[in-house]
Amino acid sequence: xxxxxxxGKSFAxxxxxxxASHVASLKADHGLVPGLAVVIVxxxxxxxxxxxxxxxxxxxxxxxxxKHELPADTSEADLLALIDxxxxxxxxxxxxxxxxxxxxxNPKAVINAIEPAKDVDCFTPVNVGKLTIGDPAxxxxxxxxxxxxxxxxxxxxxxxxxxxxxxxxxxxxxxxxLLLRDNCTVTIAHSRTADxxxxxxxxxxxxxxxxxxxxxxxxxxxxxxxxxxxxINRIDAPERGEGKTRLVGDVAFEEASEKAAAITPVPGGVxxxxxxxLLANTVTAMCLANGIEPPRDLTA
Numbered sequence: 001x002x003x004x005x006x007x008g009k010s011f012a013x014x015x016x017x018x019x020a021s022h023v024a025s026l027k028a029d030h031g032l033v034p035g036l037a038v039v040i041v042x043x044x045x046x047x048x049x050x051x052x053x054x055x056x057x058x059x060x061x062x063x064x065x066x067k068h069e070l071p072a073d074t075s076e077a078d079l080l081a082l083i084d085x086x087x088x089x090x091x092x093x094x095x096x097x098x099x100x101x102x103x104x105x106n107p108k109a110v111i112n113a114i115e116p117a118k119d120v121d122c123f124t125p126v127n128v129g130k131l132t133i134g135d136p137a138x139x140x141x142x143x144x145x146x147x148x149x150x151x152x153x154x155x156x157x158x159x160x161x162x163x164x165x166x167x168x169x170x171x172x173x174x175x176x177x178l179l180l181r182d183n184c185t186v187t188i189a190h191s192r193t194a195d196x197x198x199x200x201x202x203x204x205x206x207x208x209x210x211x212x213x214x215x216x217x218x219x220x221x222x223x224x225x226x227x228x229x230x231x232i233n234r235i236d237a238p239e240r241g242e243g244k245t246r247l248v249g250d251v252a253f254e255e256a257s258e259k260a261a262a263i264t265p266v267p268g269g270v271x272x273x274x275x276x277x278l279l280a281n282t283v284t285a286m287c288l289a290n291g292i293e294p295p296r297d298l299t300a
Contacts, residue, residue, distance in 0.1 A: 003262055005262075005263065006269060008149055011149060011272075012272035015148070015276040023062040023283065034064065034283045035091045036094040036279070037066035038066070041070045041101050041102055042072035063283075076109060095114050095118045111124055120141075121141050139281065149228060149269075149273065157183065157184050161184070163187045163189055164189065165207065165215075165250070204224075205227075208249065208251050209230035209231065217255055224260070226261060227251055227256055230250065230270050232247060248266055284298060
């Protein structure tokens with residue numbers, strides 16, 4: 001068996017096309033433009049690249065992009081004052097503060113300061129609680145992207161046994177809530193789970209989000225399972241030349257491809273979905289703020 005590659009890059013491109021179409025309709029019918037504000041504190045190179053990509057894709061779909069780049073010595077009070085300003089700006093419908101923030105700033109204080117209606121990555125306690133009890137709320141972007149890929153690959157997820165490797169607030173826990181909502185039986189596993197390979201072998205769906213390069217081996221995968229690899233790890237690649245590196249996921253891709261029915265590659269799998277889902281959540285937030293029914297093809 002050789003697994004089908006789940007093409008997240010192509011799916012994300014299609015999602016952005018749908019977003020652009022909805023944005024154009026909102027402008028024409030209501031005179032409204034969804035606005036996304038992204039705040040970055042400091043000059044972390046990886047974060048800088050990610051923020052540039054967010055701004056670029058926001059503008060490409062016709063949305064308003066508000067990028068705020070603050071120096072690394074910005075005080076917590078100044079950052080919270082900016083968030084308060086964005087909370088009260090009617091042109092801003094989504095707010096995302098790029099993590100990590102410098103040590104002088106408490107990330108929990110930052111998250112708690114964001115207006116839940118504009119929390120387009122589902123970080124605030126209010127929205128986490130709503131997701132847990134099934135109330136309408138923004139859905140964490142990376143888990144939402146994973147769910148969209150799973151539905152596209154498998155259709156109805158009812159009755160599937162999903163094993164999530166990783167218990168983070170960013171991916172593991174919200175992913176579990178989304179899969180429960182889709183009637184899966186869900187197991188949350190992690191690096192200290194007893195007989196982790198054996199637990200994985202029971203899964204119809206494996207979502208790997210543990211942050212360890214190629215940790216999940218091919219013989220952990222049940223024949224015919226669907227594998228979603230959220231990990232992004234940079235490792236040495238001496239075969240490419242001295243000092244060269246390459247990106248790999250949390251799953252040993254080639255090995256797992258011999259067992260799985262379908263699998264996301266790294267790169268080109270889950271990664272492209274995250275920003276596309278951020279844009280989708282911003283459109284939804286703008287609609288809700290203005291009493292407009294959100295587009296059904298952008299939500300989970």
